[in-house]
Amino acid sequence: MKKICVFLGAKPGTDPAIQQAALDLADELVKQNKTLVYGGSSTGLMGVLANRVLEQDGxxxxxxxxxxxQMEVAHQGLTKLIHVESMSSRKDELMAEADGFIALPGGMGTLDELFEALTGAQLRLHKKPVGLLNINGYYDHLLAFLKHASSKGLISPEHLELLIVAETPADLLARMEQ
Known part of the structure; x- marks a missing residue:
């Protein structure tokens, strides 16, 4: 995996551990010489992550x-900024550009992107790893819901295994490489 697509919030959130996780992931990406692919915003956790990678010449x-x-949230200092027509075409480009996907805490857009990547893996549209960085139990309820859906026969157990979950960036990237 050379290019890692990260899905995360356009807001900073209120938990300092989540912001720290974005910084730690940035450090790990640069350390492992991986390219960050993301939604292109300068705001929130997205800006925190991108700025940290750029500060280290990543x-x-x-x-x-x-x-x-047009809303002036595009990050103007990136290595490359690709303009697309819609949110749907953004997801298509993110999926095509990356070798793997990581979701940090975020909102509805983050969940939408995470489930797009997971559905693509489930349907064998790609064989790219999909990871979830579960900081301070942020995704515990989502993971419980997915297990519940599986117990009701609506998600196959093998499809649950497509989601790689870890609590640290280094552990998550190592597990995604396997």
Whole structure:
């Protein structure tokens, strides 16, 4: 895996541990010489992650819909910024550009992107690893829901295993490489 797509919030959130996790992931990506691919925003956790990678001379590719460029949230200092027409085309580009996916804490957009990547893996549209960085139990309820859906016969147990979960960036990246 050379290019890692990270899904995360465009807001900073209120838990300092989540912001620290974004910084730690940035450090680990640079340490492992991996390119960050993300949604191209300068705001929130997205900006924290991108700025930290750039501060260490890492490579960052942003993919952002034109509407968000017009709202002046596009990060202007990236290695490469790709403008797309819509949120849907953004997801298509993110999926095509990356060799693996990681979701940090985020909101609805993060969940949408995470489940797009997981569904693609489930349907064998790609064989790229999908990871979840579960900081301070942020995703505990989501993971419990997925297990519940599986217990009701709505998600196959083998599809649950497509989601690689860890609590630290180094552990998650190591498990994704396997």
């Amino acid at each position: 490579e960052v590719i942003g993919i952002i819909p034109e509407k968000l460029v």
